[in-house]
Amino acid sequence: MEIAIPPDLVFVILAAVTLIAAVLALQAKELIYGAIALGISFIGIAGFFVFLDAPYLAMLQIAVYVGAVVVLILFTIMLVRREQSDELLDRPEGGQGAVGLWLAGLLAVAIAGVAALAGPNLPAAPPAGNLPVSSLGLVLAAEYPIPLVILALLISAALLGALVLAKVEK
């Protein structure tokens, strides 16, 4: 027996998980918990990609963000952690927290307002179009071969740069 789950419900749950995890990533007392919450938020974004018929992006998101970036961040936290609590370091001074909250809130409300105003002109439902996973590879290889090579060079340069930066000089 198949249970029909309304897509709206899935969307709302995904959005709640992503947003709450993003807030927790910034507000968690321990930096380690923050990093884990960041990973959960990235998994939520991967869920959105599945929803948007982009399974390859979802896989890439989990492999690169959850698999590599979060682990890298966890290692760095262990390297730079000190006994003193991070809470002290992260407490906003004076009215800074309120100013940041207002700035971010106004910006988000403005953008969301524009999106909501434009809502009637935007498509309410995605047009039918079954995109095979291979279409992304075809477009990448056929239309954007040179950016792909430049990306490879950029990755090598960034990795070498990170190694040189983090090297301990004797």
Next chain:
Amino acid sequence: MVSLTSYLIVSAALLGIGIYGLSVKRNAIRILFAIEIIVNAANLNFAAFTRYLDPPLVSGQVIVFYSIAAAAMEAAVGLALILIAFRLNSSIDVRKLNKLKG
């Protein structure tokens, strides 16, 4: 069905959370978290727009592909910078990283 506007609103909320973190936090690693959250909000927008407005093509997905790769590199270099800052300053409080101040 889920409308495009819902994705845009989620993305705007993520952007707001990221901007808040950027403007308030003092721990360099938290600031890196905020940057990653903002990059993810942008990626979500690209994927949503390409799905709703450009269905047979996947140009937005190509941009997200490059963006994810660039964000991974940015995290690697940023964390290396944080390591040096910690080694030189024994602190990753960005308000204390003022050695370049004249």
